[in-house]
Amino acid sequence: MAGEVRVAWEALHEFTKEVFIRVGMPPEDAEAEAGALIWANLRGVDSHGVLRIPWYVENVDKGVMNPRPNIQVLKETPATMLVEADRALGPVVTIFVVNRVVEKAKKVGIGWALIRNLTHQGALGYYSQMMANKDMAGIVFVCNPPNMAPYGARVAGVHNSPIAISVPAKRHRPLNLDMATSVVAGGKIWLAVDKGIPIPEGWALDKDGKPTTDPKKVEALLPVGGPKGSGLALMFECLSSVMAGNPVLEPALLGREAETSEEGKKVEAIGERLSYVPRHIQNSVVAAIDISTFTDVESYKEHIDNLIDGLKALPKAEGFTEIFVPGEPEERTFEERSRSGIPLPEGTVRNLRSVAERFGVKLPPGL
């Protein structure tokens, strides 16, 4: 692509880590954050990669994201925990929790954690896959303030809460489903804005609640499958935010009247853009299920291999040359980018240069 630069992932990782250290994070936390972002870039999920660095910096500046959080386990049983993230950046608290739920699962078969008050968890598949790599089934979902119209409404009322589920295979890479409950993830709207192209009807609504094909006019995403995506998103809020005593949909819904001011409208700006407002708070469920509690792990992985092989061998639908299992296209990108580097568009390069300058961090070769 014109103006695109390829950067080796290792150098980009080092750069990212260094920036987060300068932002005030302990080195191990900066390492966690860099790992999550580079993983997303390597898999082609660029909306959750290094393009976010300037935004993270801005949010730390504003005091929204906390580079030195006091993460606390508020409640705990052998199988569950409730964790206060103190506005930690997502990967910092989530990796801590992943390790703890895996320990619990090894002891009692399942570990089920609620995290409250984290900020931007990033690509959820990162954490579920981490659990799959430890012979667990991993489940993660997260809730934010509203950016999606519930079925039947013409304004946002639920979040397009994503869910990731991963399980390990033997010959194959882990199955890794990572999906939003909207027709498309917010990142696809961003991308259309950046490319100056229209979006298909059915993805989103404008400020009048009408279907729009102009990505700049998007005010509310639409749920996948109408009441299904809408219902899943709502139930995720009930299982995470409300259960953690920290609802994020309810205050937004009940505060609607007050929020029709100009400032309020900004708060309600939709899609991933909501992340840019100070109220950027998330709650998440992170769960690990220990396969060996129920069945033989090696045999489990062989079954998953067979399942993958069987699905891929099915007769293709018209217009398809290959059937992909969840996470497979991203794994291909991962292989390619691990070898050939991560492509960064001009805008991202420009932003990273200015971050580098501000913090006096050396840019990766090529940038």
Place this chain on the structure above:
Amino acid sequence: MAGEVRVAWEALHEFTKEVFIRVGMPPEDAEAEAGALIWANLRGVDSHGVLRIPWYVENVDKGVMNPRPNIQVLKETPATMLVEADRALGPVVTIFVVNRVVEKAKKVGIGWALIRNLTHQGALGYYSQMMANKDMAGIVFVCNPPNMAPYGARVAGVHNSPIAISVPAKRHRPLNLDMATSVVAGGKIWLAVDKGIPIPEGWALDKDGKPTTDPKKVEALLPVGGPKGSGLALMFECLSSVMAGNPVLEPALLGREAETSEEGKKVEAIGERLSYVPRHIQNSVVAAIDISTFTDVESYKEHIDNLIDGLKALPKAEGFTEIFVPGEPEERTFEERSRSGIPLPEGTVRNLRSVAERFGVKLPPGL
């Protein structure tokens, strides 16, 4: 509706229970089965109600469904259990498991059970709501042999595995999401066949893998949201059947060659019709999460009330006069039918009469 008869639910319940006793089930199991079927009818989910009675009887006759199962807890931890259902009818084993996971959740915050080798679990929302009524969040999903085309395939390869999630409210009825991972549940195809009306394009494929509007030609349902519904269905199989050491998709996928015989084609007949073949085996996950482990139960329920009120007060989309939360339309039907009786179409009445005759069971007044 022409030829429709209204029957009081209590009488229909008694009749149903009596039939299942004559079929060979212990009275308390027959009671469980009747409870699940009548609940579905009361909520308007007639595809999972008493119309299934003749089919259950047939499956018990064939030895597919076991009226006297030896239900065994094969493995157990304080938080998890693996249960062998011995081809029990769904409600019999599932209600047993619901009670056990609720006990576990009360002790360690969560109870997560896998049930293997059950037959026809029925309306999943019945069990999740049962847990909500005990101040739990309830989650249930189930996997069957393939009836849905994975994204990119033109034949069935996954099941349209449904999931139900319920949580309690205070003033309101529990939120109760109960959805298939296909565009529409198999029951809607049945209904179109019964009514002799076409189905919209996008619901299903015919035997050549082409979109069909003829409900009689349906061979594979289509997943909701393409890769999303398809991916969720696949991951549910990985979390239930494969985890329970009893895969149901894999054997069907790997045995495809053998199944192109005439007999095999019958096996692959799609939609809920798959249930009619002897291989009718299901595996399920049943989970309870104890709200009081994480937060104050009364406060939780008030938050859910507020959430419901807030959502329902949102500005409506064009063509909508009301916004419904998950389970709400069914609750309205429940209220109405509890008062005015359950309407049964001619065909169902005829079938129930012949069941009554066979077993010498007295029909409910009006039938």
